[in-house]
Amino acid sequence: MTATTVGRPLTIEEYAPLARARLPEATWHYFEGGAGTESTVEANRAAFRRVRIRPRVLSDVSHCDTSTTILGEPASAPLGVAPMAYHELACEEGEVATVRAAGELRVPTVVGIFASRSFERIAEHATGPVWLQLYWLHRRGVLERVVRRAEDAGFRALVLTVDTPRLGRRLREARHGFHLPPHITAPNLDGEVTGFLHEHEDGSSALSRHADAFIDPSLNWSDLDWLRSRTRLPIVLKGVLSAADAARAADLGVDALIVSNHGGRQLDGASATLDALPDVVRAVAGRCPVFLDGGVRGGTDVLKALAAGARAVFVGRPVLWGLAAAGEAGARDVLTLLRDELEDAMALAGCPSLDSLTPDLLDRGAAAVAPAASYDESPEGRR
Numbered sequence: 001m002t003a004t005t006v007g008r009p010l011t012i013e014e015y016a017p018l019a020r021a022r023l024p025e026a027t028w029h030y031f032e033g034g035a036g037t038e039s040t041v042e043a044n045r046a047a048f049r050r051v052r053i054r055p056r057v058l059s060d061v062s063h064c065d066t067s068t069t070i071l072g073e074p075a076s077a078p079l080g081v082a083p084m085a086y087h088e089l090a091c092e093e094g095e096v097a098t099v100r101a102a103g104e105l106r107v108p109t110v111v112g113i114f115a116s117r118s119f120e121r122i123a124e125h126a127t128g129p130v131w132l133q134l135y136w137l138h139r140r141g142v143l144e145r146v147v148r149r150a151e152d153a154g155f156r157a158l159v160l161t162v163d164t165p166r167l168g169r170r171l172r173e174a175r176h177g178f179h180l181p182p183h184i185t186a187p188n189l190d191g192e193v194t195g196f197l198h199e200h201e202d203g204s205s206a207l208s209r210h211a212d213a214f215i216d217p218s219l220n221w222s223d224l225d226w227l228r229s230r231t232r233l234p235i236v237l238k239g240v241l242s243a244a245d246a247a248r249a250a251d252l253g254v255d256a257l258i259v260s261n262h263g264g265r266q267l268d269g270a271s272a273t274l275d276a277l278p279d280v281v282r283a284v285a286g287r288c289p290v291f292l293d294g295g296v297r298g299g300t301d302v303l304k305a306l307a308a309g310a311r312a313v314f315v316g317r318p319v320l321w322g323l324a325a326a327g328e329a330g331a332r333d334v335l336t337l338l339r340d341e342l343e344d345a346m347a348l349a350g351c352p353s354l355d356s357l358t359p360d361l362l363d364r365g366a367a368a369v370a371p372a373a374s375y376d377e378s379p380e381g382r383r
């Protein structure tokens with residue numbers, strides 16, 4: 001439920017109207033929109049609403065600890081910022097504001113390959129771990145240079161998005177003729193992204209046109225070897241929903257998976273991420289950590305995802321809301337609210353540690369799909 005507040009927002013969703021009031025209408029619709037009928041956008045939220053919690057009692061919750069490790073690095077909470085293109089659309093400092101905000105909470109930011117600031121500049125301002133999201137570009141030479149630059153700048157992981165052989169049919173973008181203002185560019189793509197990125201055309205989205213021109217839909221399992229041979233960074237696959245794909249990825253030794261439907265922006269009708277998560281966790285059987293994104297809007301959502309087997313969750317649109325409403329401070333507040341709400345939910349659910357978030361906390365339905373094994377981040381557990 002979204003309500004307009006006076007003063008500091010008390011929930012993450014209260015940032016949405018504040019952001020909307022400050023953004024051009026077409027940008028708002030680019031952020032918020034999903035593919036087609038947006039049934040998957042809605043399904044992500046509906047799954048979190050549907051699953052209920054059975055709190056435990058008498059478990060001494062005088063101290064509830066949200067801290068954890070994510071890909072081996074300490075984090076104050078099991079949270080991260082999902083990759084999103086062009087943060088400058090939300091605020092002037094772009095990704096610099098985002099990494100500063102996330103750094104204060106010691107949680108990772110996944111910077112998009114379509115970032116509006118250079119990797120070097122982003123890294124300069126980062127105080128927490130920064131990962132790089134990749135699309136499989138037609139121009140493999142450009143991709144290789146991007147990977148090298150990110151490594152040199154100190155990025156800690158690569159996140160290959162695998163749910164986007166082409167862009168979903170984002171009707172809101174098309175209806176509003178969404179295009180980037182001329183001052184917003186993709187500085188990490190060496191002038192690759194030009195021209196129609198900024199051109200307005202009725203009935204289509206400039207962003208879809210440019211993404212479709214750069215993303216190579218031939219991406220397949222054998223390409224993972226190419227990427228592996230060109231980096232020493234951990235490789236994370238983002239956009240896995242099927243247990244069979246998850247098992248294959250784990251067999252191939254990927255370092256982590258993100259259960260994601262791209263926030264409902266790709267295949268309209270794809271499963272809600274919370275629904276897909278337990279099967280993926282079961283298929284992976286502890287061989288690598290499994291993360292989730294899509295529809296996380298509060299601390300109880302985080303608790304439910306973790307109880308269903310996620311190691312951490314990533315947040316997309318709410319971070320853009322925070323950036324649009326109040327820049328770096330807004331993004332920081334969104335992440336802080338989420339962490340504080342998680343701590344609160346843990347206390348009220350009788351779970352003083354993240355280890356105590358197990359599937360039996362969830363009502364019938366989610367409990368019926370309890371994962372077989374979760375990932376062990378201890379030095380002995382990591383490969």
Ligand SMILES: Cc1cc2nc3c(=O)[nH]c(=O)nc-3n(C[C@H](O)[C@H](O)[C@H](O)COP(=O)(O)O)c2cc1C
Pocket residue numbers: 030031032044082083084085112113114133161238260261262263264265293294295296314315316317318
């Ligand atoms: C405006 C916007 C831009 C996005 N850009 C990218 C991107 O460049 N690469 C990518 O892998 N995912 C991208 N995503 C998807 C997010 O990484 C994430 O999967 C999704 O937003 C999570 O759902 P949520 O917004 O409900 O939290 C984008 C999402 C939004 C809203």
Ligand SMILES: CC(C)CC(=O)C(=O)O
Pocket residue numbers: 084085114167207211262265
């Ligand atoms: C530039 C786009 C490909 C970014 C994206 O993935 C999205 O808008 O969902």
